[in-house]
Amino acid sequence: MVDRNWVWTGIFLLSFPVQFALVPTASAAPPPKPDARAAALFREGRVAMAREDYATACPRFEESARIEPAPGTLLNLGLCQEKVGQLAHALHSFTTAIDKLPPHDERILFARERVAAILPQVARLTVVLPRTAPPDVRVLRDGQEVPPEELGVEVPIDAGRHQIELELPGEPTLRRSILLAPGESRTVSLDEVEQKTQATVEVKPSSAWPSRATVGYVVGGVGAASLTTSLITGALVLGKKSIVDEECNESTCRSQKGIDAASAGSTLSTVSTVTFVAGLLGVGAGVYLVLTDEGSSSDGATSGAGASSATMFGPTFLPGGAALSVWRQF
Incomplete structure (x- = not known):
């Protein structure tokens, strides 16, 4: 067929x-x-x-x-x-x-x-300009400028995803992405595009960086993990020490088991000390960041004109050693 x-x-x-x-007839003009x-x-x-x-x-x-x-x-x-x-x-x-x-x-x-x-x-699309749009506004559909005679009227368009852009003099380009199904008819009001874009722009600055409290919780969590590691390795050091006490005297070890335990105990002791110090610093820094976060002190700042607070962070020396301390004065 x-x-x-x-x-x-x-x-x-x-x-x-x-x-x-x-061939032209006698009564017809010759074709161009x-x-x-x-x-x-x-x-x-x-x-x-x-x-x-x-x-x-x-x-x-x-x-x-x-x-x-x-x-x-x-x-x-x-x-x-x-x-x-x-x-x-x-x-x-x-x-x-x-x-x-x-x-x-x-x-x-x-x-x-x-x-x-x-x-x-095909789909059908109607693009409506903002009510306050200036005469020199430009509307683009998939990167191509929409002729003025096609604005506000329904025009056929291929089904699929399309991007509508609104260019206002002196303003950032406003964009909206739409997905059209075959046979669908859609009206896009660029008033809505303008309002949604402005709302998005206003929210962005406030969410650009995490708060000090959030960072403090993260740092404190890492410090707590380091302290846990220090405790575990400390327990392992005690186990190796018991083997050394059984297999070795003050100067020599009677077996290879004692020698290995002494070597491993020395390494674990170093790891335990390092992780303990790192954990202590992490927890202290985390507590400091949480307490000095602007959001945590905003309520106190509004309770009275004369109210004041201060957070201090530093070492505390004890008879048997030292510690990292954080304290706050209200």
Whole structure:
């Protein structure tokens, strides 16, 4: 069975040269001579279309139609755009060709069939400007400026994800991403885009950095983990010490087991000491950061004009050693 679409395609591929080969009647004015550049581009597009090289054919037909929008060129362009999934563009090409064709041209039937097939597959979008938009505002859809005549009216658009941008003089670009389903109709009010973007901008500075209290909890947690490690290694040191006491005297060890225990005990003792000091510093620093967080003292600051507080952090020397202390004066 012959594919009807390709039969029609064969007719359209011949339509461009044929329409200029007609012999004028005595009562009709001679047809205008076709633009040489447009005709050459059409021929190149026809050759590429025949070998299904749509990436080459579509730009050729598009440029030819831009120079001279003949109905045959527009029909071929619509077919090419449909093949590559540019359905909204194909719809525009077919409807423009219908407007240019004579009322009884047999190609109108095919063009209307393609329009009927494409319509359920495209979405429809209406973009509404802000009420206070200045005259020089620019609206972009997927990086391309939307013509003023398309603002506030429903236009066909390919289904899928699209980005709408609003450019106001002296203001940052406002953006909104939308996802359209085939056959869906959507209205996008750029008033909502403006309000949502401003709200986002206002929130960003306050959430840029974590609070001192949050950092304090993290540092304190790390310090507590270090203290736990110190306690575990300290317990292991005691176990090694008991072996050394059994296998060694003050100067020598009687077995390899005693020698290994003495070596391991020395290493574990060093680890225990280091992690204990690191843990103590971490816990102290964490407590200091939590107590000096601005949010934790805001309530006290508003309780009275004369109220004041101070947090101090430093070493405390004891008879048997030293400790890290944090204290607060209210």
